[in-house]
Amino acid sequence: xxxxxxxxxxxxxxxxxxxxxxxPSGFTLDYYAxxxxxxxxxxxxxxxxxxxxxxxxxxxxxxxxGRFTISRDNAKNTVxxxxxxxxxxxxxxxxxxxxxxxxxxTFAVDLTEYDYWGQGTQVTVSS
Numbered sequence: 345x346x347x348x349x350x351x352x353x354x355x356x357x358x359x360x361x362x363x364x365x366x367x368p369s370g371f372t373l374d375y376y377a378x379x380x381x382x383x384x385x386x387x388x389x390x391x392x393x394x395x396x397x398x399x400x401x402x403x404x405x406x407x408x409x410g411r412f413t414i415s416r417d418n419a420k421n422t423v424x425x426x427x428x429x430x431x432x433x434x435x436x437x438x439x440x441x442x443x444x445x446x447x448x449x450t451f452a453v454d455l456t457e458y459d460y461w462g463q464g465t466q467v468t469v470s471s
Contacts, residue, residue, distance in 0.1 A: 345369065345370060346368070346369065346370040346371050346460060347368070347369050347370065347460060347462065347463075348366055348367070348368050348369070348440050348441070348442060348460050348461060348462035349366070349367050349368070349369055349462055349463070350364060350365065350366050350438060350439065350440050350462040350463070350464060350465040351364070351365045351367070351465060352364040352365050352465060353438060353465030353466045353467045353468075354466075354467070354468070355468045355469075355470065356430055356467070356468070356469055357469070357470070357471050358430060358431055358432060358469055358470075358471055359429060359430065360430050360469070361426070361427060361428045361429075361430065362427050362430065362467060363424055363425065363426050363427070364380070364424065364425040364427070364438055364440075364465060364467075365422055365423070365424055366378060366380070366422065366423040366424075366425075366440030366462060367421060367422045367423075368421060368442065368460070372418075372421055373397075373416065373418060373421050373422075373423065373442065374397065374418055375397050375444050376397055376442040376443060376444055376459075376460075377394060377395065377396050377397055377442070377443055377444070377445075377446045377447075377448060377451070378394070378395055378414075378416065378423040378440055378441070378442050379391065379392075379393065379394040379395075379440065379441050379442075379443075379446065379448075379451045379452070379458070380392040380393045380394075380414065380425050380438060380439070380440050380441075381438070381439045381440075381441060381452070381455070382434075382436035382437065382438045382439070382467075383436055383437050383439070383464075384433075384435060384436040384437075387436075389439070389455065390405065390452065391405055391451055391452025392404070392405055392408060392412065392425070392438070393405070393408070393412055393414040393425060394414070394446070394448035394451035394452075395414045395415070395416050395423060395448065396448050397444070399415070399416050399418075401448045401449075402414055402448060403448040403449055403451055405452070411427065411428050411429045411430075412425060412426065412427050412428070413425070413426040413428075414426075423440060425438070425440075427467070430467075430469045431469060432469050432470060433469075434467060434469050435467060435468050435469050435470070436467060437464040437465065437466050437467075438464060438465050438466075438467055439461055439462050439463075439464045440461075440462045441455075441458035441460065441461045441462070442458060442459055442460040443457055443458045443459050443460075444459065445457065446458065
């Protein structure tokens with residue numbers, strides 16, 4: 345079964361850091377752009393970040409620039425989201441998604457274009 349698996353979520357205090365991982369099962373990420381989204385209770389899913397298949401193009405939600413960093417290691421078939429200076433409002437379920445045609449500058453416009461989604465990993469920022 346082809347799917348994405350997220351890991352690395354958990355409970356962290358405000359100001360802390362977490363690194364999320366997104367790894368595919370059954371396929372390789374080489375030709376896929378990968379995006380991270382998050383969804384807080386009662387809110388719509390929102391775009392967090394995107395990285396192109398080669399890693400040369402990245403994009404972030406304006407409110408997250410400077411705190412979150414997306415990267416990929418195609419040799420390990422894994423995409424990462426480093427989250428620093430976490431705030432309570434970052435609390436959400438974080439999902440990764442993959443698509444061969446998504447364009448990172450507009451990665452959050454149409455969520456239906458993604459071929460694969462993970463099940464999500466919970467991030468809770470609380471003291």
